[in-house]
Amino acid sequence: MSVPVAPGRWPFLGHTPALLRQRFAFTDSLREHGEIVKLHLGPAPVYFVASPRLVHEVLVTAGPKFRKGAMFDKFRPFVGNGLVLSNGDFHLRQRRLMQPAFHRDRLVAYAEIMRRAAAGLSGSWRAGEVRMIEEDMQSLAVTIVGEALFSTDLGKEAIAEARRSIFVIIQQGMIRALSPKFVEKLPVPGNRRFDEAIARMQGIVVEVIRDWRRESTDRGDLLSMLLLAGMTDEQARDEVLTLLTAGIETTALALAWTFHELGRHPEVEARVHAEVDEVLGGRPVTVDDLPRLTYVRQVVDEVLRLYPLWMLMRRTLTDVDLGGARLPEGAEVIVSPHALHHDPASFADPDRFDPGRWAPERAADVPKGAFVPFGAGTRQCIGNRFAQNEIVITVATVAARWRLVPVPGRPVRVKFTSAAYPESLPMTAVPR
Numbered sequence: 466m467s468v469p470v471a472p473g474r475w476p477f478l479g480h481t482p483a484l485l486r487q488r489f490a491f492t493d494s495l496r497e498h499g500e501i502v503k504l505h506l507g508p509a510p511v512y513f514v515a516s517p518r519l520v521h522e523v524l525v526t527a528g529p530k531f532r533k534g535a536m537f538d539k540f541r542p543f544v545g546n547g548l549v550l551s552n553g554d555f556h557l558r559q560r561r562l563m564q565p566a567f568h569r570d571r572l573v574a575y576a577e578i579m580r581r582a583a584a585g586l587s588g589s590w591r592a593g594e595v596r597m598i599e600e601d602m603q604s605l606a607v608t609i610v611g612e613a614l615f616s617t618d619l620g621k622e623a624i625a626e627a628r629r630s631i632f633v634i635i636q637q638g639m640i641r642a643l644s645p646k647f648v649e650k651l652p653v654p655g656n657r658r659f660d661e662a663i664a665r666m667q668g669i670v671v672e673v674i675r676d677w678r679r680e681s682t683d684r685g686d687l688l689s690m691l692l693l694a695g696m697t698d699e700q701a702r703d704e705v706l707t708l709l710t711a712g713i714e715t716t717a718l719a720l721a722w723t724f725h726e727l728g729r730h731p732e733v734e735a736r737v738h739a740e741v742d743e744v745l746g747g748r749p750v751t752v753d754d755l756p757r758l759t760y761v762r763q764v765v766d767e768v769l770r771l772y773p774l775w776m777l778m779r780r781t782l783t784d785v786d787l788g789g790a791r792l793p794e795g796a797e798v799i800v801s802p803h804a805l806h807h808d809p810a811s812f813a814d815p816d817r818f819d820p821g822r823w824a825p826e827r828a829a830d831v832p833k834g835a836f837v838p839f840g841a842g843t844r845q846c847i848g849n850r851f852a853q854n855e856i857v858i859t860v861a862t863v864a865a866r867w868r869l870v871p872v873p874g875r876p877v878r879v880k881f882t883s884a885a886y887p888e889s890l891p892m893t894a895v896p897r
Contacts, residue, residue, distance in 0.1 A: 466789040468503045468512065471495055479505030481644060488881035489775060492801045496808060500788050504799070507644075509535070511778075511797040512790075517811055519788045520800050521834030523779055525842040530785050533844075534778030534797050535642075546703050560847060562694040563704065566687050567847055572854060574685070575613050576752035579855045582608045583862040584749070590894040595872060599721040599890040604628060606717035609855055614705060616686040619676050623669045627709050630662035635714050637662075639775070639883040670705050674698050708848070715774070715838070716852045718884055720859055722772045723764060725890055726818050727864075728871045733820060734864075736760050738897065741864045750861045758857055761864075763823040765856050769838040771818060772885050773802040777840065802837050803885075811835035868895040 473483040473491070483491045484506075495502045496515040504511045514520050523531060532552040551559060565571070586605050590596060611624030637659035641649050649656060673688065678698070683689045687708070691701045727734040737760060744757045755762075779798045784791060792798070807815040811832055812822065821827065834841070839849035846852070863869070869892040871877075878888040 466791075468501050468790050469498050470503045471498060471513070474505055477507065479507050479509070481506055485640065485644075489803050489807075489885070492776065492799075493804045493807055496804065501790050506535070506797075509797065511535075511799055512787075512792055513799045513801070514787070515801075515804065516788070517805055517808070517832045517834035519834070520805060520837065521832075521841070522787060523798060523800060524834070524837065524840060524844070527785065527787075528842040528844065530782055531779040531798065532782055534780040534799075546700075559696075559700065559704065562696060563691070563847060565694070566690045567851060571690075572850060573752050575609075575851060576854055576858060578612050579609050579858040580749055580751075580862055582612065583859040587863045587866055590867065592894065592896050594894050595891050596869070596894055597890065598724050598869060598892045599717075599887045602720040602724075603632060603713075603717045605720070605859065606713045606855070607631065609716075610709060610712045612686075613851075614687045614708060615673060616684045616689075617673070617676065619673050620686070620688075623673050626665055626669045627713070630666050631709055631713055633658050633662040634666065635710055636882040636886075638710075666706060666709070667702070670702050671698070674701055674705075711846065712848050712852065714884060715769075716855050718772055718886065719765065719768050719852075719856050721887055721890055722885075723768045723856065723860055724863070724869045724892060725871070725877060725887065726768060726771075727764070728869050728892055730818060733764060733818075734868065737764060737860070737864050738868075741861050745861065745865060747865075750858050750865075752854065752858075754861070755854060755857055758861060760820065761857050761860055762853075763820040765853065765860065766823040766828075766836075767818060767820045770806045770812070770822075770836060771816075773806050773838050774884050775803050775881070776801045800837075805835055805837060808835065866897060868897055869893070870895050 471480060471483075474480055475482050480491075484504075492513070495504075495513050498515075500514070500516040500519050502513045502515060504513050514523055546555070582605055586601060586608075607624060607628045611620065611627055614620070615623055637655050640655060641659065674692070675698070677684075677688060677692055681692075683693060688701065688705065691704055696704065727737060740758060740760045744754055750758075776799050779800070781792050781794055781796045781798065783794050785796070786792075806812065809815050812835070822831075839846040839852070872891040872893060875889070875891050877890055880886045880888050
């Protein structure tokens with residue numbers, strides 16, 4: 466079967482201008498041309514997989530025939546060979562070393578970090594104060610991951626540096642990942658900010674690791690678990706940088722968009738408040754409360770559907786027959802969670818915010834491969850439960866005390882990089 470080529474290809478640059486200019490609109494439109502569509506990043510051909518059925522095959526059933534793709538190769542020189550970027554036996558070994566850090570007993574400890582951080586942030590708000598919610602949630606996500614990783618004074622410096630640098634790395638890194646090689650050498654401000662941010666983050670993480678080695682004691686944080694598991698300084702550095710970059714963006718954005726959607730939908734907000742009041746009864750949330758916060762979880766799943774990562778890449782390890790198309794060994798494959806989550810064949814009226822679609826009787830009808838906010842298969846994000854707990858705990862903690870009300874006359878604009886970012890999200894804190 467021949468694979469159709471997407472429209473909009475430029476000489477030399479291929480489809481890169483369309484990807485960077487139109488972003489989500491371009492990748493969302495590709496399903497109109499078939500289940501698999503050929504693109505070109507510069508001169509290099511890639512295969513865009515548009516249907517849930519074939520995405521499930523790439524990520525799950527035929528997962529062993531694929532490894533991480535070119536987009537991840539672009540990041541490896543900067544954030545190392547951590548769990549998100551590594552492949553093969555090394556990846557499996559690192560995942561086994563890290564798995565204990567995400568067992569239930571550890572998630573209980575992280576839940577208290579999450580609750581305390583969310584309570585501290587919301588406790589600093591004043592009635593009638595306008596908060597820039599996207600900034601608050603970015604800061605909160607950095608604090609939570611940072612405190613889970615580091616427990617020392619030097620760790621606090623690393624957290625401060627992460628606040629300064631992580632979102633520069635993520636956003637500029639996506640531009641670099643989709644651009645031809647020569648672009649990253651150009652003396653433009655974006656490249657300079659990216660290089661400086663990476664150098665600062667690498668420097669402070671190495672310093673924290675050296676500080677730990679001087680005492681070699683279990684401090685109860687994630688870094689201690691990595692080093693006590695036998696990782697070298699280089700491996701630990703790579704995993705810390707990976708956790709900082711991969712563990713912050715999804716949750717920060719999901720939290721910002723959750724409060725935005727609750728502010729726009731008072732009837733949903735009222736149900737969230739009623740459930741939080743009933744389950745918590747005025748006490749702080751704990752990890753044992755999470756299974757009972759069922760409607761809050763539906764709201765969170767709907768936000769993760771509406772505002773997911775833009776894309777991820779895989780590379781074939783051998784010739785692969787995918788949906789009747791023959792992909793050669795070494796072929797680059799793109800999967801777009803955003804395009805999948807906005808496919809009307811999987812989700813009726815896909816641009817509408819509807820937490821009810823995640824009620825059990827409706828969620829059962831969602832096709833395999835159609836909802837992949839954390840990936841799927843053996844390469845699913847190891848911290849997915851950490852992230853989901855963080856979002857629900859924060860929403861419950863804030864909702865117990867506050868309503869966040871959109872500021873009239875301040876339309877929310879979106880900027881598209883590796884995901885949909887609110888350009889500005891001012892909301893007024895109103896006590897309940």
